[in-house]
Amino acid sequence: MTTSHSAPLRITEVCLRDGSHAVAHQFTTQQVRDVVNALDDAGMHYIEVSHGDGLGGSTLQYGRSRVDEMELIETAVAECKRSKIAVLLIPGIGTVQELKTAHSLGAKLVRVATHVTEADVSAQHIQVARELGMEALGFLMMAHSAPVEVLVEQAKLMESYGAQAVYVTDSAGAMLPEDVRERVRALRNAVSCEIGFHAHNNLSLAVANTLTAIEEGATRIDSSVRCLGAGSGNTQTEALLAVLQRRGVDLGIDLFKMMDLAEHVVAPIMHRVPEINKGSLAMGFAGVYSSFLLHAERAGKRFGIDPRSILIELGRRKAVGGQEDMIVDVAAELAKQK
Numbered sequence: 001m002t003t004s005h006s007a008p009l010r011i012t013e014v015c016l017r018d019g020s021h022a023v024a025h026q027f028t029t030q031q032v033r034d035v036v037n038a039l040d041d042a043g044m045h046y047i048e049v050s051h052g053d054g055l056g057g058s059t060l061q062y063g064r065s066r067v068d069e070m071e072l073i074e075t076a077v078a079e080c081k082r083s084k085i086a087v088l089l090i091p092g093i094g095t096v097q098e099l100k101t102a103h104s105l106g107a108k109l110v111r112v113a114t115h116v117t118e119a120d121v122s123a124q125h126i127q128v129a130r131e132l133g134m135e136a137l138g139f140l141m142m143a144h145s146a147p148v149e150v151l152v153e154q155a156k157l158m159e160s161y162g163a164q165a166v167y168v169t170d171s172a173g174a175m176l177p178e179d180v181r182e183r184v185r186a187l188r189n190a191v192s193c194e195i196g197f198h199a200h201n202n203l204s205l206a207v208a209n210t211l212t213a214i215e216e217g218a219t220r221i222d223s224s225v226r227c228l229g230a231g232s233g234n235t236q237t238e239a240l241l242a243v244l245q246r247r248g249v250d251l252g253i254d255l256f257k258m259m260d261l262a263e264h265v266v267a268p269i270m271h272r273v274p275e276i277n278k279g280s281l282a283m284g285f286a287g288v289y290s291s292f293l294l295h296a297e298r299a300g301k302r303f304g305i306d307p308r309s310i311l312i313e314l315g316r317r318k319a320v321g322g323q324e325d326m327i328v329d330v331a332a333e334l335a336k337q338k
């Protein structure tokens, strides 16, 4: 398959970062060691390791990590012969100091993530990462929620700060293939850096949307083995690789090894199977952050409210990442109304 950008197609495996949401940030050192070892052996390009909300995310608000993420990053780096370890950083949650520490432990790439309208807060972190010699990529979250012109303007800002790629991040798994096509095409025509795409499977469209993004020129692709990610999970790595091979694209990642590690290494550590159920489907439908799922389920139980009603209301209020405290507020308000 040809892409309109000369860069090769590269996969970032996100099961140990996005998947952190799905296990309430309880990964152990041994689990990270085993997963990274197997992914590296299969030839994965990049493996992201961080708290689900990025560096510094281990807090009461977002959920405490069982093991310090720096220990997990160090463990992951030690297992890699070929793969590179990536980290995610949301300015305001993660700090420049944490970025420097992750770099000193061997992280080679950072995705600096902001809400789709707030790229300006990424300038310092992107610049510091470039000075450190890391690859620095911009990650525009909730990309479905802003008009295409705004997405383009924000991507240009990230590129101007030094981002080597800008991601269309479908945090809510709310995009339809035509939304992806329009956004990636608009970015392709507006920036010179690479375009990335990150999907969630809440509407059962993750693989289809990822193929659409690739057709439009995205070269940095996120996926997650066994779908281990927030909500219904991400584009399933081994499924994507199989589909790409059917199209004649071999990324140098061993498909059978990926299938084996999905089954024997990743499946046993999953707390629940990421599936399209009433909660995750409601998120895709309402355009709500996939990482809100467990929080909404907990708040629903506590206040006796259907988590879907909480999620729909959060969508109506256009809640953005970082507003996890709103989930409890909304549940309490709905309970009062009842």
Ligand SMILES: CC[C@H](O)CC(=O)C(=O)O
Pocket (backbone or CB within 6 Å): 018, 052, 053, 054, 113, 141, 142, 169, 170, 171, 172, 198, 230, 290, 291, 321
């Ligand atoms: C809260 C950070 C978030 O999980 C980043 C991400 O993967 C997304 O927006 O989809």
Ligand SMILES: [Mn+2]
Pocket (backbone or CB within 6 Å): 018, 171, 198, 199, 200, 229, 230, 290
């Ligand atoms: Mn995600």
